[in-house]
Amino acid sequence: MQTNNNAQSPQWLDSVKWNSQGLVPAIAQEVGSKDILMMAWMNRDALLETLQKGQAVYWSRSRQKVWHKGEESGHFQEVKSIHLDCDGDTILLMVEQKDGIACHTGAHSCFFNDLDISSGVPVWRDLFHGDKK
Amino acid sequence: MQTNNNAQSPQWLDSVKWNSQGLVPAIAQEVGSKDILMMAWMNRDALLETLQKGQAVYWSRSRQKVWHKGEESGHFQEVKSIHLDCDGDTILLMVEQKDGIACHTGAHSCFFNDLDISSGVPVWRDLFHGDKK
Numbered sequence: 139m140q141t142n143n144n145a146q147s148p149q150w151l152d153s154v155k156w157n158s159q160g161l162v163p164a165i166a167q168e169v170g171s172k173d174i175l176m177m178a179w180m181n182r183d184a185l186l187e188t189l190q191k192g193q194a195v196y197w198s199r200s201r202q203k204v205w206h207k208g209e210e211s212g213h214f215q216e217v218k219s220i221h222l223d224c225d226g227d228t229i230l231l232m233v234e235q236k237d238g239i240a241c242h243t244g245a246h247s248c249f250f251n252d253l254d255i256s257s258g259v260p261v262w263r264d265l266f267h268g269d270k271k
Numbered sequence: 272m273q274t275n276n277n278a279q280s281p282q283w284l285d286s287v288k289w290n291s292q293g294l295v296p297a298i299a300q301e302v303g304s305k306d307i308l309m310m311a312w313m314n315r316d317a318l319l320e321t322l323q324k325g326q327a328v329y330w331s332r333s334r335q336k337v338w339h340k341g342e343e344s345g346h347f348q349e350v351k352s353i354h355l356d357c358d359g360d361t362i363l364l365m366v367e368q369k370d371g372i373a374c375h376t377g378a379h380s381c382f383f384n385d386l387d388i389s390s391g392v393p394v395w396r397d398l399f400h401g402d403k404k
Contacts, residue, residue, distance in 0.1 A: 150393040172305035177361040222384040228310040249363045253353040260283040
């Protein structure tokens, strides 16, 4: 992704259907492996900064602030392309994941809990950390 | 996915962090291609029915009812596995997409709008239907 001087042009940002909190879900998918790494939220500033920086920037709902992914962990996401769904309310980022670690737990992907129904009683199994939930 | 008699056991459903509306986002990813097909929402009943049917069932926010994907279009999603993210607030379904069409517009995937920055002014380009937005 290249930054450019006209990124503030609002038309593309206005095409996004922000929810009542001014947010949209954003899915990060890894280029190459096509693994889904995480789902987070973006506000308008976060999406604009993502384009400008060429790195994923989200809105932290828990901290209520713009969150440049990797700013603390070093696990930046280089954004290769940005996509919007049919009704304009979900973003998809294709990214290269620095160090191959997207999750704050150290996992490659945040989706490490698999629903195991083999015993007859559904149980989430943490395939990365080895726990049951 | 197999249905079973103990699916109502609530522990696995209680592990999901439903939002204030009782919903979580659910991403459908295609087995094999690993394409991200769509993102929709589930409530507790929808997730339980997904497990029981072995087909994706969502909550339609616009119609405010449980929505068995494909019930009108025939484009059912056979669910092969169900995953939950690190903080329990997003579901990932691995699915086989009937007819290869997930989107109500006829597209394979709902994420057909690509952000094109080649002209210097970001524009969403509809790569499936050929429109600009």
